[in-house]
């Protein structure tokens with residue numbers, strides 16, 4: 167795999183370089199020159215394959231010779247070893263549950279694959295790596311779990327104080343070991359900007375091998391494409407053969423970009439719906455052609471509180487670049503918090519299904535699109551996190567207590583350890599330099 171920078175002012179790199187650099191020096195994003203199309207025979211038999219078999223075939227096609235097949239098998243077996251079931255909730259409408267991994271959010275796919283891939287490369291090069299990651303809620307927990315106790319890798323997680331749920335905060339701040347949490351007195355955008363500035367800072371890069379575990383890192387997007395194929399496989403197995411619409415609750419737009427990679431590899435997708443909360447920068451762009459990032463606002467679907475989505479450029483390029491092409495692949499929708507609460511309650515009353523606020527944003531986006539389209543399609547909405555990660559919002563909205571998986575309830579009694587940090591880059595840099 168050879169990758170270029172979307173700003174075209176940095177040298178091309180190999181997969182290994184892209185994984186460890188995260189960002190090109192010109193502050194663009196790495197993109198592969200080639201995205202291969204999978205053979206028809208793969209799609210003919212996909213219904214018989216397990217999620218890890220699908221992941222292996224997709225990764226093998228994308229990575230080419232960068233990782234020998236036997237090593238790639240090991241990487242997949244260690245990382246993509248939990249299910250992503252498709253649950254029918256209404257006629258023609260399915261929830262793709264992506265929260266059955268260790269941190270109970272879809273980020274487990276990306277974080278675990280990335281940790282296994284980095285460890286594989288590090289066995290050969292024996293360097294010490296310091297991962298910096300910004301989170302608005304879910305990435306941090308998945309990265310903490312995925313990289314916990316990984317030899318030669320230190321992880322620093324930046325999160326906006328008071329703007330993640332209690333359980334999300336505990337996931338980031340209670341592991342210890344090689345994982346440190348910085349509680350930033352600002353928004354997710356501030357955290358993301360601190361991390362990006364650190365990657366571009368000469369002094370820091372000469373002292374440390376810094377790497378990113380956010381979706382700016384291409385190795386996060388590759389595994390996120392696996393579950394789109396797996397959803398299709400499950401539909402095929404169930405004999406559903408109508409055109410498929412995927413609705414993706416979105417913040418940094420890595421998840422949607424991964425879906426577009428799957429589509430470029432031949433996955434038949436009729437349309438993607440980008441569903442956001444009131445941080446509706448991309449739905450606005452899809453409606454007007456004008457992309458205007460702005461500071462993020464706090465919502466109950468906090469993991470999507472992003473005002474300047476990192477992957478916008480990738481999403482645009484993958485969907486055809488020109489605005490007229492992009493809107494052929496992606497429709498937009500957004501919900502405010504009242505809409506989200508009403509949706510959570512209505513779905514629960516009607517079907518008994520409990521959704522997290524992000525999943526409810528996607529449900530609403532999918533429902534409006536399907537009603538507008540008026541065609542016979544199958545709708546799949548991505549459920550990005552388990553509802554219990556947002557306990558206060560869910561119980562307050564549904565007016566009832568809800569069961570909490572042991573894995574999450576066990577966190578509540580653990581003690582949070584986090585270092586306060588301002589939004590000034592100089593403070594963050596000094597902190598890193600004195601480590």
Ligand SMILES: N[C@@H](CCOP(=O)(O)O)C(=O)O
Pocket residue numbers: 300301302303304305306379380381382417418420469470476
């Ligand atoms: N929604 C994210 C924000 C970071 O996005 P990423 O996909 O770039 O890691 C979160 O939950 O932290």
